Amino acid sequence: MYVGTLSFDLLLGDVRSLKEKRSVVRPIVAELQRKYSVSAAEVDHLDLHRRAGIGLAMVSADAGHLTDVLDRCERLVAGRPEVELLSVRRRFHGEDD
Numbered sequence: 001m002y003v004g005t006l007s008f009d010l011l012l013g014d015v016r017s018l019k020e021k022r023s024v025v026r027p028i029v030a031e032l033q034r035k036y037s038v039s040a041a042e043v044d045h046l047d048l049h050r051r052a053g054i055g056l057a058m059v060s061a062d063a064g065h066l067t068d069v070l071d072r073c074e075r076l077v078a079g080r081p082e083v084e085l086l087s088v089r090r091r092f093h094g095e096d097d
Contacts, residue, residue, distance in 0.1 A: 003059050004066045007089040008077050009044070010052040021049045024082050032056055032076065036069050052083070063094065 015021050025042050032040040036058070044053020056073060060066040070090060078085045 001059060001061060001095065002063045002066045003057065003093040004070045005055065005057045005091045006070055006073055007043070008052075008054040008074075009086040009088075010054065010077070011084040011086055012050050012052060013082050013084075015049050018047075018049050021052065025052050025054065028077060028080060028083070029054060032073055035076070036073055038069065038073060063092075066092070 010025075012021060012024055015024060029040045029042060032038055032054075038056045038058045040054060040056040042052060043055040045051035054077070058066060058069055060069070074088055074090075077083070077088075
């Protein structure tokens with residue numbers, strides 16, 4: 001069994017309230033969940049309206065498949081024009097951990 005996680009630190013564009021922030025972050029989280037069957041949620045900077053932290057996790061029996069899905073998730077978030085991807089933290093836990 002392999003477990004992979006990604007933590008995204010995002011800077012949001014022209015957002016002036018927490019309500020506007022939700023309207024940007026929720027679709028990203030929903031698309032990650034729908035397209036890639038990962039667990040995803042907003043996990044950091046909850047009280048700031050121009051920053052967001054999104055975390056996701058996935059479990060797989062195949063390390064190659066897990067790496068491929070995490071790469072796709074990273075590309076999806078990086079390609080969103082309404083956010084600037086400041087950093088990504090990737091963690092990979094295998095059978096030897």
